[in-house]
Amino acid sequence: xxxxxxxxxFPCSSSVDPRLTEYHGVDNSAECADQLTTSSLSQQNMxxxxxxxxxxxxxxxxxxxxxxxxxxxxxxxxxxxxxxxxKYGQKAVKNxxxxxxxxxxxxxxxxxxxxxxxxxxDEGVVVTTYQGVHTHPVDKPSDNFNxxxxxxxxxxxxx
DNA sequence: CGGGTTTGACCTGCGC
DNA sequence: GCGCAGGTCAAACCCG
Numbered sequence: 001x002x003x004x005x006x007x008x009x010f011p012c013s014s015s016v017d018p019r020l021t022e023y024h025g026v027d028n029s030a031e032c033a034d035q036l037t038t039s040s041l042s043q044q045n046m047x048x049x050x051x052x053x054x055x056x057x058x059x060x061x062x063x064x065x066x067x068x069x070x071x072x073x074x075x076x077x078x079x080x081x082x083x084x085x086x087k088y089g090q091k092a093v094k095n096x097x098x099x100x101x102x103x104x105x106x107x108x109x110x111x112x113x114x115x116x117x118x119x120x121x122d123e124g125v126v127v128t129t130y131q132g133v134h135t136h137p138v139d140k141p142s143d144n145f146n147x148x149x150x151x152x153x154x155x156x157x158x159x
Numbered sequence: 160c161g162g163g164t165t166t167g168a169c170c171t172g173c174g175c
Numbered sequence: 176g177c178g179c180a181g182g183t184c185a186a187a188c189c190c191g
Binding site for chain 1: 162163164165166
Binding site: 160162169173 | 176178179180187190
């Protein structure tokens with residue numbers, strides 16, 4: 001076995017900068033996510049089915065996809081969750097020397113995204129945020145990831 | 160050659 | 176209204 005085990009760290013009490021971990025654990029409520037999100041989640045033209053007018057920006061806030069965030073202590077940034085991801089961006093974030101990476105699920109038709117970022121102050125900790133619901137079941141879930149899900153008591157999103 | 164990564168530009172929301 | 180910060184796009188690049 002490789003030495004890629006990661007330890008699930010639980011929510012963020014006060015020792016964590018809330019700006020880095022928008023929220024933790026399970027949360028299906030877009031409203032809640034909305035409240036806890038400190039920054040803009042700008043346009044998500046991946047959502048919804050109305051793409052008729054690419055020019056016109058949606059009226060109000062768009063519905064956000066459910067997001068699930070958790071922290072793990074791991075040497076590797078990328079958790080082997082069984083899905084295939086394609087990196088589509090990387091940004092430096094405020095108050096954190098580590099960049100945030102953006103990934104999309106490569107499954108056709110699957111619009112799930114995730115963000116991966118190391119925690120400032122403890123670079124051994126990786127904050128992973130999933131956004132959306134997979135349209136395909138996981139192919140080969142790793143023990144690591146199963147462990148995480150079990151610990152988190154979640155997993156509605158990955159049917 | 161195909162698929163994934165890198166990286167700078169662009170877009171959008173939000174706070175002042 | 177302006178500037179900042181986060182999020183996304185897409186062309187160039189890299190690698191198997």
